[in-house]
Amino acid sequence: MTETTNIELNYFKTIGHGYQWFLLYEFVIGDKTLFDKSDIEILKEIISSRILNKSLYHNEMDGIELELKGLGETPGRPYEFDKIEMSDFxxxxxxxxxxxxxxxxxxxxxxxxxxxxxxxMDRAEKELWSRTDLKNGVWYLTKENFEEDSDKLIEIHWIYLHFKTFIEIDRKNETIRTFDFGYD
Incomplete structure (x- = not known):
């Protein structure tokens, strides 16, 4: 499942305001058997994929006007995903x-x-509710749950005052939805 050919960025929205931003991504997965697995099994699979990696920029965004300028140059998510455990969610x-x-x-x-x-948050909430009802709940990671010197955070994590990554497993639409709130 972690191969790029099985994952398609189907929708995204970037919203920026001041030093804060919101990113919403919807990924369609080619391997439909993924949604037969438990949430924990799915999280374990996508944590090593381009769905949940450090980068916040995806090639599908090339040539499209983004509200959040400089997205390709941002340091990305502050997590060392190869060290993240399911208990961190x-x-x-x-x-x-x-x-x-x-x-x-x-x-x-x-x-x-x-x-x-x-x-x-008003704009992000409006966008989020236009895409989902979070019927199955949502998983999340937050930078604030790790110690400053945690090896689960990238070296430059300190540039973010807040960073939250949410993951929704939308079985009905066979979609993985992620959204991030950041403040630097």
Missing amino acids: QFINSKTDFKNWITKFRTEGWVDDQDDAKFL
Whole structure:
């Protein structure tokens, strides 16, 4: 499954505001048997694929105007995926629980840029709900769950104040959806 030929970036949306950004990707998988596996088995497979790697830029984006300028030059996700374990992922069960997470993220812990965070989250939430209902929940990794000196973070992880990567396994549409919130 991890071969590039079995993975197609079907949809993406980039939203940037100030120093914050949101990226949404939808991948169609050629190997339909992937969706017969458990969530944990699927996560183990996609963690070594181009779906969940350090890079946030995909060749399918070439020549397309992106709202988030310089995406190809960004350092990418701050995780050392070859060292990530399944216990590093957290699970949000429902759309309601995710909406509660968004409300908390939008309003708590912001010393600076809270207005920018609210603006970005409003736009990101609108885009996300236009694509999914998170019926099966969502898995996520957050930089904040690792110690500063963790070998599970890339060396330049410190450039991000926040970084969250979400993974939705959409069995109905046979799609893997990822979305990232970043703040640098």
